[in-house]
Amino acid sequence: MGVEVVVEGLTKSFGKQTIWRDVTLTLPPGEVSVMLGPSGTGKSVFLKSLVGLLKPERGKITINGTDLVRCSEHKLYEIRKLFGVLFQDGALFGSMNLFDNVAFPLREHTRKTEAEVRRIVLEKMEMVGLVGAEKKLPGEISGGMRKRAGLARALVLDPEIILCDEPDSGLDPVRTAYLSQLLIDLNSQIDATILIVTHNITVARTVPDNLGMLFRRELVMFGPREVLLTSDEPVVEQFLNGRRIGPIGMSEEKDQATMAAELAHRDAGHSDGSPDEDVRGVVPQLEPTPGLPPRGAVRRRKDRVMSIIHTLSPDARQGIIASLTPDEQRHYRVLAGAHQGATAHPTPSPWPRQGGVL
Numbered sequence: 001m002g003v004e005v006v007v008e009g010l011t012k013s014f015g016k017q018t019i020w021r022d023v024t025l026t027l028p029p030g031e032v033s034v035m036l037g038p039s040g041t042g043k044s045v046f047l048k049s050l051v052g053l054l055k056p057e058r059g060k061i062t063i064n065g066t067d068l069v070r071c072s073e074h075k076l077y078e079i080r081k082l083f084g085v086l087f088q089d090g091a092l093f094g095s096m097n098l099f100d101n102v103a104f105p106l107r108e109h110t111r112k113t114e115a116e117v118r119r120i121v122l123e124k125m126e127m128v129g130l131v132g133a134e135k136k137l138p139g140e141i142s143g144g145m146r147k148r149a150g151l152a153r154a155l156v157l158d159p160e161i162i163l164c165d166e167p168d169s170g171l172d173p174v175r176t177a178y179l180s181q182l183l184i185d186l187n188s189q190i191d192a193t194i195l196i197v198t199h200n201i202t203v204a205r206t207v208p209d210n211l212g213m214l215f216r217r218e219l220v221m222f223g224p225r226e227v228l229l230t231s232d233e234p235v236v237e238q239f240l241n242g243r244r245i246g247p248i249g250m251s252e253e254k255d256q257a258t259m260a261a262e263l264a265h266r267d268a269g270h271s272d273g274s275p276d277e278d279v280r281g282v283v284p285q286l287e288p289t290p291g292l293p294p295r296g297a298v299r300r301r302k303d304r305v306m307s308i309i310h311t312l313s314p315d316a317r318q319g320i321i322a323s324l325t326p327d328e329q330r331h332y333r334v335l336a337g338a339h340q341g342a343t344a345h346p347t348p349s350p351w352p353r354q355g356g357v358l
């Protein structure tokens with residue numbers, strides 16, 4: 001199972017420029033989380049900090065009891081082995097074919113025989129749907145295939161945490177939908193903790209268990225998907241609707257005068273090109289392809305979210321309760337349409353026992 005990543009009070013600057021400050025969040029083990037944010041808000045810097053490639057000035061990143069910000073180089077090297085990272089462009093070596101690219105971490109970091117390397121590489125290439133493309137060079141394949149090859153390479157060391165930096169950038173909507181399904185299918189197969197950075201609203205609405213957003217050098221929100229998808233926080237609403245009107249401007253924050261002028265234009269009937277309908281609301285989350293195992297995180301997440309449901313907004317509560325099956329609603333003693341949250345004393349679990357553990 002993937003591991004928990006606990007981030008507390010993290011602050012990162014380059015010289016006098018603070019990128020973000022006091023970021024606190026927990027990536028629950030095995031769950032899929034998405035980090036949103038306008039361009040330049042430091043999402044990539046956040047991913048690089050999590051994997052120890054950049055060093056924040058303040059705060060902690062705790063994984064398996066080790067603080068990555070302050071640990072020794074040796075310990076950092078060990079912790080990094082838990083990560084698989086898919087960089088924005090796939091970061092493949094242009095002169096190596098896909099097989100050698102995917103095999104690279106195994107040949108660099110393990111003493112596996114070539115026969116073992118071959119078995120693992122072919123297994124991961126099959127997982128991402130690239131069987132038969134082993135001999136191709138990165139320059140000979142499409143952007144979507146390069147992403148999948150980058151993902152196969154991120155998987156070869158059996159990571160417990162997978163970080164994906166804009167896995168959808170440069171992909172058409174159909175390829176993006178395939179990649180979203182692939183990430184959920186991978187999660188069902190290996191139960192790794194996954195963090196995805198994206199600008200894609202459809203990915204944000206349908207893929208993750210948790211959503212977060214960086215803006216104005218801060219983490220605006222981070223929590224169960226239902227919280228952000230029903231939020232009336234102006235920045236979150238503007239971003240999820242892809243609207244021009246709102247606090248986010250062309251180069252980050254808008255001033256009050258610009259906001260007032262835009263609202264006046266809108267009230268005078270000028271369209272800003274955004275769709276009229278508001279996409280606020282909880283939509284069904286992607287499920288693994290039929291035939292694959294159920295995602296282990298789903299059950300754990302339900303217990304986790306139901307234990308904090310009384311702290312969430314009525315709309316978020318309703319979204320969560322509506323996603324429960326009738327058996328689960330009975331288990332947590334909640335009714336669809338009820339807003340008042342769950343009992344602290346659930347009835348026996350409706351889920352089948354697996355391996356003796358509920």
Ligand SMILES: Nc1ncnc2c1ncn2[C@@H]1O[C@H](COP(=O)(O)OP(=O)(O)OP(=O)(O)O)[C@@H](O)[C@H]1O
Pocket residue numbers: 014019037038039040041042043044045046
């Ligand atoms: N190594 C570095 N040295 C100095 N500044 C940096 C460094 N890396 C990133 N930055 C700055 O940090 C800020 C955030 O960059 P980052 O790439 O994390 O943004 P982002 O949210 O991922 O943007 P996008 O969505 O456009 O990819 C930018 O202003 C960038 O110039």
